[in-house]
Amino acid sequence: MDGNIFQQYPKNDRSNLIAMLQDIQEVHGYLPEKEIRKVADHLGMSLSGVYGVATFYNQFRLTPLGKNIIRVCRGTACHVKNSANILMALENELGICAGQTTRDKLFTLETVACIGACSIAPVININDDYYGRVTVKEIPKILNKYKKQEQAVSAE
Structure with a gap:
């Protein structure tokens, strides 16, 4: 399914960053490092730029939640x-x-x-x-x- 996420968003369009992160978290329950790297690559952003947004907003999690x-x-x-x-x-x-x-x-x-x-x-x-x-x-x-x-x- 996460392959579909990347197909939904045009390459190098940074305005889609938050929406992509939300979709990835919806699938995985958090933002796995591997997926963050894919987002950075897809949007033509630095890895630190994507992490900066992911850690700025409380809605995003970098680790899985407990049961x-x-x-x-x-x-x-x-x-x-x-x-x-x-x-x-x-x-x-x-x-x-x-x-x-x-x-x-x-x-x-x-x-x-x-x-x-x-x-x-x-x-x-x-x-x-x-x-x-x-x-x-x-x-x-x-x-x-x-x-x-x-x-x-x-x-x-």
């Missing part, structure tokens, strides 16, 4: 209710920092400006599941739910 995306709300209501402690507990439990993915590719940890569930602050969401009024003590139990799901799938 479970954990988003920690850092909005005002959550901040006041100590979401920083929730984030720290998740980082400690997973052994990664916000913006990273665990080695086993099971979890990616992200922060967001606002989840939109201020009345139940502090809030995290994992994939489509929301956890409100979450406490540091609940973090291991919440994560174990997803670890057990993965073990069940692996056992099949």
